[in-house]
Amino acid sequence: MRDLDRRFVALLVLAALPPAVEGVVLVALDFRAAEGLAPQVTAVWPYDTYHDLRWLLVYHDSWPDFVINVAVVVVLRALLTTGLVVLAWPRQVARPSVRWLAGRNMTLTSALTVVVSPWAAISVAASVVALSWLLVASLLPLFLLAPFLQRAAVVGTWWRGLPSIELVGWSLLNFVVLTIGGALVWTVPDWWTAPVAAVAGLVNGLLWQRTVAAALLPRRPVRWARVPAAPLAVLLAFAVPLVVQPLLQLLPQMPTKGRALVLDRPLPGTVRHAVIFLDGHGSVYGGQPTADPNVQWFSYRGLDPQGRPLPYAARDTYRSIASSIALLATQVELLHRRTGRPVALIGQSEGAIVARTYLADRPHPAVDILAMFSPLINAGRSYYPPEGASSGWGIAAGWELRALFGLADIFARSGSGPDEPFIRSLLDNAPFYRNDLMCPVPGVRILAFLPTTTATEAPPGEYTGIPVFQMPAVHGGLLTEPVVQARLVNFLEGEPVSRPQRGYALLQQVSAAWQAPPLPLSVNPVWRNDRVPDPALNGKVCQPR
Structure with missing residues (x-):
């Protein structure tokens, strides 16, 4: 004994x-x-x-x-x-x-x-x-x-x-x-x-x-x-x-209520902005006109000679963020010139990333409102080099992901994978997406609509320096909620909107055990940002450089 x-x-x-x-x-x-x-x-x-x-x-x-x-x-x-x-x-x-x-x-x-x-x-x-x-x-x-x-x-x-x-x-x-x-x-x-x-x-x-x-x-x-x-x-x-x-x-794809809000329903007269809606990764646009002439669908293929958004397929959304920004800059300029109004951007998922990066890289003075739905909070926490590289942080992980997604794509035939330009944009510009994505922009009102599932997507700690509206939903699902549509209109009308949830931080903490450890920004020479504050180390975002 x-x-x-x-x-x-x-x-x-x-x-x-x-x-x-x-x-x-x-x-x-x-x-x-x-x-x-x-x-x-x-x-x-x-x-x-x-x-x-x-x-x-x-x-x-x-x-x-x-x-x-x-x-x-x-x-x-x-x-x-x-x-x-x-x-x-x-x-x-x-x-x-x-x-x-x-x-x-x-x-x-x-x-x-x-x-x-x-x-x-x-x-x-x-x-x-x-x-x-x-x-x-x-x-x-x-x-x-x-x-x-x-x-x-x-x-x-x-x-x-x-x-x-x-x-x-x-x-x-x-x-x-x-x-x-x-x-x-x-x-x-x-x-x-x-x-x-x-x-x-x-x-x-x-x-x-x-x-x-x-x-x-x-x-x-x-x-x-x-x-x-x-x-x-x-x-x-x-x-x-x-x-x-x-x-x-x-399964049959049904149009969401969120798209109906943007495409098929005129915005209230109290909204004084022209609006560009940027949909997410894998979305499809058939070229249908909007009910409100002051509302325009962002096209990942650009505009036709008459300045109308071109229809696009899911694979057109796989493009790099930089190329999407170039398309957005053209559409913002033309919409502002045509309507004479200030421009509000509404972005969902990849669209939110494109819109927020646009405000950081080449903003137009007419854009003074951004509503982000299901933004990719604290993306770029890991790294793997491009396919042709012989070394680099996470090289084995990159090849294993190529094998896994390549095998899955034999059945899915989506063409998506770990090396598509959009993913590489997140990898190569990780310091911005980890530290600055959810931060204020001078002269721009910004609001992030966050489903509760985003609480499991990033390590615990600070994640935002802007107002947030949170409610139970999955990624990309908030625009289907009537209360969210109403608050979006309120936000476009100029009203302050904010509704953080108490349980959000708790969900961040309980997911902490199951995430991959982040790669510090100072470790990877590709990022060349050893002086940038790192949320992985200090648990804070929007820190001055």
């Missing part, structure tokens, strides 16, 4: 120490945005490997660097897992030798790295474009696979049969603990970061003990004991993203 007590204490110490060390290092580096990852260092599979791979995919600048780092991390992870399993092993079951467990965990860690790597790469993509659905897409497969993979370290036939209800329950609790732990680690003052991370590690130790016991001492016979359930679950996790997008494209 005394030996069991010593092993239990040793398990808790081994589970608590690495998160505390990572917490100390992150505090010493002032790396606020990544502190929520610390509790995952000793998490139960597969979340520990997910933690490792997100760091690896962001922090390497050459292929040799990546290969060496992967080898080192796999060895260290296998040894740490072996120690946790040995100390968590129940006394009712004879334990194999430590050498056998170490060899087994080395093999399984290597295999698990391959299985989890695509989802870690997608989390890097999520940090580039700041889209919540990509973050969810990176987590759901892990959530599905966790109960199957948690038997791998201790059960020889772990890949056959369904996991027990106990393993499913411990897996769910594991996710909840890591989410809460990440939020708490980020929320507490710096001097509490390491202790709170250590407490989260202690809970990890308890979960290792319960998970190992549930795998070795099932209360009921394993169901479907002859079925290779774990490989089938892995295949399912890979197959779902490949078929969902093509199936969605088969």
Whole structure:
């Protein structure tokens, strides 16, 4: 019994120490945005490997660097897992030798790295474009696979049969603990970061003990004991993203109420501005005229000889932000000249990015209102070099994303991918989109309409220096809400509009554990902005240069 007590204490110490060390290092580096990852260092599979791979995919600048780092991390992870399993092993079951467990965990860690790597790469993509659905897409497969993979370290036939209800329950609790732990680690003052991370590690130790016991001492016979359930679950996790997008494209596309507000309904006479509406990435415009002559649809293809917006297809929105700005500058000038009115810009998603960048790069004095819907908050937090580069930060992540999106595009045939000009614009101009996107512009009234899902798209901390209107919705869905349409008209009429939600900051904090760590602006020579304030380090935006 005394030996069991010593092993239990040793398990808790081994589970608590690495998160505390990572917490100390992150505090010493002032790396606020990544502190929520610390509790995952000793998490139960597969979340520990997910933690490792997100760091690896962001922090390497050459292929040799990546290969060496992967080898080192796999060895260290296998040894740490072996120690946790040995100390968590129940006394009712004879334990194999430590050498056998170490060899087994080395093999399984290597295999698990391959299985989890695509989802870690997608989390890097999520940090580039700041889209919540990509973050969810990176987590759901892990959530599905966790109960199957948690038997791998201790059960020889772990890949056959369904996991027990106990393993499913411990897996769910594991996710909840890591989410809460990440939020708490980020929320507490710096001097509490390491202790709170250590407490989260202690809970990890308890979960290792319960998970190992549930795998070795099932209360009921394993169901479907002859079925290779774990490989089938892995295949399912890979197959779902490949078929969902093509199936969605088969659904009939209905015009949104937001488009009807802009296209089919004259604006009230109290609105004294001409309006240009810029739709988002993948949008389509058929060339239909607007009901209000003072309203114009922004075309990603430009204007015809008569100055009318040209119809465009989804692929026309894939263009670089700089080229879209050039088109917008022409349309603003012609609309202002034709109507004699000041111009208001209404941008959604990519359209919001284009409009805000336009105000920074080549503003027209007639533009004095900007309404942004679902802007990509804090985009460009990670990096990968262009396809032809031989080195650069995140080079392996870039090629893995090309493979994943290329495979998905065989079915979806969208033509979108990690190297399209719009994405490269976010990557190459990351300092602006991380620090300045949600900041005031002298002489321009700006309002951001934010769905609550944007709270999961950026690390906790400051995210805006402009008024915001927040309400429950998904990305791109706010313009369908009557209350939002009414507040937009109020804003265009000159009224102050603002409605922040109290729970928004809490959602930021609970998502902190599941984002890829940002690449500091000073690290990447492509950005050449070592003097620009970095929200990843200070948790603030709109800081003077």
